[in-house]
Amino acid sequence: MTEQTTLDVDVRTEFGKGFARRLRAAGKIPAVLYGHGTEPVHVALPGHETALIVRHANAVIELKIEGKAQLALVKDVQKDPVRQIIEHIDLIVVKAGEKITVDVPVVVEGESFAGTIVNQDATSLSLEVEATHIPENVVVNVEGLEDGTHITAGQVELPKGATLVTDAETLVIGITTPAAPVEDEAEAGTEAPAEEAAAE
Template sequence: MNAKDAPKIEVKVREKLGSRYAARARKEGLIPAVIYGHKKGPVSVVADGKELIGILQKSAHLIDIVVDGKSEHCVVKDMQWDYLGDTVIHVDFERVNLAEKVAMEVDLELVGEPKALSAAGAFLDHPLAQIEVECRADSIPEKIVLDIAELTEEKAITIADVKLPAGVTAKTDAETIVAQIKIAKEEVVEETTEEGAEPEVVGKDAKEENAE
């Protein structure tokens, strides 16, 4: 994302700190946050919840944050969620220089339908949802799109196979598997007789009847 395309949000400095005041801010529709880095002291702020969530949902990594009328380039370094895992309750922002390199987790999007999935028992295994990359702060991709249409059962796709934009390098280990096709093995269940059950003897009943 270019700096000129970075979303902008205005925040307010938090005068009162502590969990009680943070909880009160959340009830008012605000999200507590902290801005730190670049040899400046940390600043505790609050942002409009709907506006901030809207920016985060667009996978925006570089954000212009306006504090007391001054704009600062920041990246999202951490987000805290509530105990249900569906509501953001705190965000950490780090100040950045647009020309410096930063390491970020970027979403991975798989596209395409491999023909190999039509085989009996075949399924797609994709353990990674994000890739850690390093690049200039003004060149962080919103997401990495990977075409898996040619994926076969014989060869998995690893980080080394992922094509990244110019100036972007992967920090995740090159041998890490991104996607592969596996075949589910059928589980063989052996039939067993109940313990202690007497095996049936053919002709036994007939002999007993004749003996009576």
């Protein structure tokens, strides 16, 4: 399950790129919290703690805003493409016990039958889960699976309480045997000129 962390945050009343730059220089990250029909709340998150939290998919944070606690799901993290500095975060209001739809990473474990390769077509599955019980990932075990085996989303074992939203027929894993390299033709091609030269 995703870990839940509590952060003390500041409400922002200033906006714009210049203010955002000053905020980041002070070690904070600008963010906006919205959802459940509430007015968007612009906040500043503590930089270091937030950076550690958002490394995990679907992180849920308990925000302390002016003394009041509010659960929030990290929806989107915008980074500078070059420096990879977090520039802005979108947060969604969630409530304990509420069901939400999230994309959960697929992790492949085990080794397929000797000589085969594992093709992973889907890197994540959409699941409906409780906001405070979001799984970090779903695991697909390919140990010993042979050529031609397919695993669809509907065949993946889901964590307790999770419901599959992705189409059940979506291909997640395919096991194949790589085609053997065609060496005979290549060798014949290199030998032909030598034979012709000998005939001359």
